[in-house]
Amino acid sequence: MISVVILGAGNVATHLFHAFYKAENVFVNQWFNRNLKSIDFYKNMVNVTSDLSSLKPADVYIIAVSDDAISKLSSQLPFENQLVVHTSGSVGLYDLDKKNRRGVFYPLQTFSKETSINFKNVPICIETADKKDFKSLKLLAEAIESASFKVNSDQRSSLHLAAVFVNNFTNQLYRIAHEITESTGTEFDILKPLILETANKIQNLSPYSAQTGPAKRNDKKTIKKHLKKLENSPHKAIYEILTASIQKTHGRKKL
């Protein structure tokens, strides 16, 4: 049985709480948040507190607060030599106060209030200063059925950057498609199977092999038609830069 204390009440903290609460081999000994109101709803499931000085013992303290608040909160903890981890993709291991044993437990997934998540689909990137702490965090990931990966700070920041491309930027391309279809009164829904298939395809093919379309086959006529359709649109520059990127990847000449 691994005991944890969660600090913070955002999306990651809340999804982690649910996963740990359900897990057989994890006990959430306490949930801390500055503002007790955010976690008051859970007080019958777990001990809640807004008082750092009354933090309970735990095998792992999980700081799941905004990036900017991690370092300060870690230095305010009223104990030392405990395993304290944060859950951020872009904050370094050594931004945690050195009075405790430091680690990172970064769930690489998109979390939102509206959507529940199965932690089987959440890879956990683990980094620790001390080897034996790695084992504890690996067990914690296993307890919620997540795959875990040993990832150092440089690798983690690459993953975080790459995640912005495949998640935030991809979602913005969906948004642009939504605008384009709406402009002619067409249903965005017609694109949804294509969106799913595009994501499914690269589960087994590399993105390089999966590429198709006018940019890859250097179909100038279609590209020209598209650019004409995008005249006066803020999306034209995005079309051009991504077309050029595909052509560079696949050894085509520029537009």
Next chain:
Amino acid sequence: MISVVILGAGNVATHLFHAFYKAENVFVNQWFNRNLKSIDFYKNMVNVTSDLSSLKPADVYIIAVSDDAISKLSSQLPFENQLVVHTSGSVGLYDLDKKNRRGVFYPLQTFSKETSINFKNVPICIETADKKDFKSLKLLAEAIESASFKVNSDQRSSLHLAAVFVNNFTNQLYRIAHEITESTGTEFDILKPLILETANKIQNLSPYSAQTGPAKRNDKKTIKKHLKKLENSPHKAIYEILTASIQKTHGRKKL
């Protein structure tokens, strides 16, 4: 029973052949291709020909050749007043020769040789010059269990453009993520669950509501870190333009 003749032997033609061949209510009366070798493999399943003058009768002739070849092939057909459709997203209805009844049967999906496809996940965009032909094409879509949509040429070209954003461009973002992770010796596979969840999320949420991340919340510190990581990279400009696009969508100030 609807009888069809397929003309062409590319990905769309081949996937359509398989779908029609399996369908109870469709009979593929013939498969034409200029180069018989490409379809010779199928000669025990269907009558194959490379000779336009020996085309057999059919309720629907489906021209699934490259965009540039559609118009010419339609004018070479040795009959008139038959239902002749093409399968292209970007070619107009009236690019087909007017001696026949014209239509479009555009499957909005990504097709590749390596990946089989279930036509349940392929919306068909239908356009016809004549109303009664619309009904025939709708039945043909139903026979392969595809949802069908009435889509005019302007709407279809918007969908085709939008498809480039959600398919080709999204896939290129996956490719960039692949490059970024590889540069630090990290496994691209760690990103795959996130890629799937990003696509799944907008099946029920609008892309607008689904957006998260540093650009949306105007997290300048993280954006700065990412731009620093991308210094001297061709992907920096893509990061900047898509970050600005998200901020414009969500009413944030520019970088």
